[in-house]
Amino acid sequence: MAIIKPFRALRPQPALAKEVAARPYDVLNSKEAAEEAAGNPYSFYHVSKSEIDLPEGTDIHSAPVYAKAAENLQRLLAEGTLFAEASPAYYIYKLVMDGRSQTGLVCASSIDDYNKGIIKKHEFTRPEKEQDRINHITATKAQTGNVFLAYNDVPELNSLISHWQEHNAPVYDFVANDGISHTIWVVAEAAAVEEITHRFATQVPATYIADGHHRAASAALVQKASGEDVTADKPINFFLTTIFPASQLAILDYNRVVKDLNGHSKADFISRLEYDFIVEAIGHHEQKPSMLHEFSMYLDHTWYRLVAREGTYTTDPIGILDVTILQNNVLDKHLGIQDPRTDKRIDFVGGIRGLGELVKRVDSGEMAVAFALYPVTIQQLFDIADSGNVMPPKSTWFEPKLRDGLLTHTI
Missing domain, CATH: 3.30.1760 (Conserved hypothetical protein from pyrococcus furiosus pfu- 392566-001, domain 2)
Incomplete structure (x- = not known):
């Protein structure tokens, strides 16, 4: 069964959420990131694509890039653009694109589950891409990139999340420049946190990586290198995920x-x-x-x-x-x-x-x-992951994408 836990996210001041939010680091190149971040000191690209603050032509996998990412993350904290949640919480993240919405739970997922195959994969990873994320996590002491997971619908969980949305105000609610709507709620109430944790631990036998295989693998390798007992309740033994019910997801070509x-x-x-x-x-x-x-x-x-x-x-x-x-x-x-x-x-x-x-x-x-x-169907993805096989490279493209910078997991 799926082991998840709440965490104290680093997140932006509500008035700056739209300015901070950045597309995932791996869907655009350095030039595109620099153009999107131009004139915006709050943009999380200064952390996720920190080469934009270094001389043109800098090797994006060189030590100065990772050091700059760590420096910029600390700057955003020191200036008060980002702050740490007062107590561990879950977060509900709703995205709307072209009239279609999907709502997931942002949480810390167990690296032990990943190692045991409870979190299922459908792609191979490439060592050089793993090393890039390892270097980034190690330098920043944070997981800044979200891993997109899916699970077979559990009606009670869907109802619980819907009820929270209906009866509580979001902390962020904005439409990005590409027209995608992002709305986030904080779930810090002890009873709600406990129920969500319990339902995943008793009703969700497996989760599936939809997007973010390299981010997940890198978090696991950083944990392994730490020498920590992977079953201990420590931040390094968990990684940043957003888990969506399968019925809400669409895969693009x-x-x-x-x-x-x-x-x-x-x-x-x-x-x-x-x-x-x-x-x-x-x-x-x-x-x-x-x-x-x-x-x-x-x-x-x-x-x-x-x-x-x-x-x-x-x-x-x-x-x-x-x-x-x-x-x-x-x-x-x-x-x-x-x-x-x-x-x-x-x-x-x-x-x-x-x-x-x-x-x-x-x-x-x-x-x-x-x-x-x-497009591949979500059921095909689940079938392949359940069979222990992997898809050919670049088989799936999920939209809309979660934004970096809105919720960061520190280790």
């Missing part, structure tokens, strides 16, 4: 762009695809895939509809995924991309950027071909 056709001409490439797909040219208008096993391809200013033929996939949890079908029957078979995690000829584009981003990158000449996929 995660698309692919490739630099070249691996020596094939356009006509030869399309001809090869026809062995495994029904290929139909649909013209210049963007068209997203409308169902599983259907793909949209953009090549030489034209969109194509690809439908996987029978025999190109299996029915096991991994084989049935569209990312697997594309990898096996296109990327590997014809484009020579055997390991998409390391091959420099492929890049990944989150669905939040729209199909226009695929057109832009192909038409610019940077890439030769783009593929749009139908």
